[in-house]
Amino acid sequence: MPTLADIAKISGVGVMSVSRVVNGTRKVSRETEEKVRKAISRIGYEPNEAARMLKGHRARVLGLVVPELADPFFAICANAIQEAAREAGYMTLMVACGHNVAVERQQVELMLRRKIAGLIVIPSSRENDFYSTFLEQKVPIISVDRPLENMETDTLVVDNREAAIQAVEHLQSHGHRNILCLTEEEIVFTTLERLAGYNEAMLTQKLQPRVLVIGSTAGSVRESLPALLNSTPTITAIFAVADVLALEALRELRRLKVQIPEQIAFIAFDDFDAATLMTPTITVAAQPVAELGHTAVSLLLERIKSGSTDAPRRVVLKTSLLIRESCGCGILAKTSK
Amino acid sequence: MPTLADIAKISGVGVMSVSRVVNGTRKVSRETEEKVRKAISRIGYEPNEAARMLKGHRARVLGLVVPELADPFFAICANAIQEAAREAGYMTLMVACGHNVAVERQQVELMLRRKIAGLIVIPSSRENDFYSTFLEQKVPIISVDRPLENMETDTLVVDNREAAIQAVEHLQSHGHRNILCLTEEEIVFTTLERLAGYNEAMLTQKLQPRVLVIGSTAGSVRESLPALLNSTPTITAIFAVADVLALEALRELRRLKVQIPEQIAFIAFDDFDAATLMTPTITVAAQPVAELGHTAVSLLLERIKSGSTDAPRRVVLKTSLLIRESCGCGILAKTSK
DNA sequence: CTGAAAGCGCTAACAT
DNA sequence: ATGTTAGCGCTTTCAG
Secondary structure, three states: OOOHHHHHHHHOOOHHHHHHHHHOOOOOOHHHHHHHHHHHHHHOOOOOHHHHHHOOOOOOEEEEEEOOOOOHHHHHHHHHHHHHHHHOOOEEEEEEOOOOHHHHHHHHHHHHHOOOOEEEEOOOOOOOHHHHHHHHOOOOEEEEOOOOOOOOOEEEEEOHHHHHHHHHHHHHHOOOOOEEEEEEOOOOHHHHHHHHHHHHHHHHOOOOOEEEEEOOOOOHHHHHHHHHHHOOOOOOEEEEOOHHHHHHHHHHHHHOOOOOOOOOEEEEEOOOHHHHOOOOOOEEEEOOHHHHHHHHHHHHHHHHHHOOOOOOOEEEEOOEEEOOOOOOOOOOOOOOO | OOOHHHHHHHHOOOHHHHHHHHHOOOOOOHHHHHHHHHHHHHHOOOOOHHHHHOOOOOOOEEEEEEOOOOOHHHHHHHHHHHHHHHHOOOEEEEEEOOOOHHHHHHHHHHHHHOOOOEEEEOOOOOOOHHHHHHHHOOOOEEEEOOOOOOOOOEEEEEOHHHHHHHHHHHHHHOOOOOEEEEEEOOOOHHHHHHHHHHHHHHHHOOOOOEEEEEOOOOOHHHHHHHHHHOOOOOOOEEEEOOHHHHHHHHHHHHHOOOOOOOOOEEEEEOOOHHHHOOOOOOEEEEOOHHHHHHHHHHHHHHHHHHOOOOOOOEEEEOOEEEOOOOOOOOOOOOOOO
């Protein structure tokens, strides 16, 4: 693999001329450019990025840390991020840390050593002290979907609370008063916000919030849901704060032969594939996932280019309630309960 | 950001001693090690990977090229790859090229400049001449899911043909003789193999293959499927060679109020989420997606470590037919047709 | 076991 | 417009 110097020797010009031709940094005479191009195309040449970076420059690389890629939300978001980064001339160093903070901490340090220009992170947990090293080195960070608490970084989230309120109010508009909120054990920011929205919407209408916390084990829904459905007063609607929860619950309701939306109306978070395939189709609060990714890159690049250390920004994207059948909208003769 | 030399100065030892402590390369006396560690923890130190690489070493980085991440198959595969790479001490430079060869070509060259140690690729097209540069520079490649044609690289695929045969034979065992194969316009390797398997299974039983090619536009199924279902002889079963096709077809069948499996039995490729959520649940030919990812990394690392240029290997993983309801297995009184 | 020197491939900063 | 020089931060090499 030939170096700049090799090309210089062959084409009979100085190294800097070659460098200038390769990078288009400054004017070079027609003929030297010709000579250099000829030499390059003859023996081939690939600039060595490592050498370039030694001059103190940062790599044209963005770091991306997500909890995992198997989850469509993260995957679609990562896809959009990669795409946007690429279009801006950056490569993407990606880590799926398996929801594991130890891995997150270690990999993030490795990214720093590789001199990434900036970092986009969907934090796996509340623990995030290790990101301070980035700020010390003036490497900008943006957190997506969940904030990095107590960190002076840009943040991009969706309006989870408002989305939950919308969903619950919609169920209420169908006459439901006993609405169950299905939430998860692991306390992540988004879940809490949605739960808060649920509570707010219920209390505003002076309704009693009823929350079922689902453990992380697969059979967890199966254990707890049936009993709850038979309790008094009878639950007539369910709001699930995450798609995984919704899927499990729907499987269980299906097994119990519960009619949706007649016996139980249902609204879930996230517009998962199956939502339009099931009978009935599922009404969901949809997040602008790809937009989240693109926006994250824009915000980050802005910081990188300007080098500004102004007060961190918090950008909030809107969700949209996709009304389908499971909320009861498909049913013509809906009697109020 | 302090350098090795800084640490050396502070701790009052030579740079090489510092280097040796940091890398654990060779024996260092207790006390120098002590001094160095102290200095490091006092002012902090992060090795500069770029400088390390200048000595001709390749980066501990694997390249990963996939068509996109929004598709769960690629996402789960990428997830497994990242995980396995990380566990082996490699970072992952990832590109989702949007099924676009031009992007693939360009990004792959950038990876080369970054001195990646090896490349894992799910090719977006048949065009792949640009990968030859890697082989020239002795950077190993492994192609996953689809082979790199005419390239001397390791390949990891699943047995698509056999999977299709299994699926079609299963439908035949239910008495179906008029089985429609739903396939896509874009001619990718996997699709062709599955189609070939379908044809083989049909011809073996002296049955007439019937293939419907679905265009890439969303409404394509809606246009062509209804007419076909009314044609003679009546189709009684469908085999869809990809999950996207299956989803579209299932949506359409649902709209047409076609009973599955009574009127039409159905088997699809890929174990998509919705398969267990729909009514009926969908029988599928499932690929070992995560295993595909892990195996790819193992094979690649083997090459990287050994540096061997032996004949390329082709590893074939088995699929499994997950029998659920849509094939007709749930129906007790199944009359042969 | 330790240190000094050379140089990896490139570019910023000066020369010319 | 072009060439020359001096490093960037590290490790390989060779001497102590």
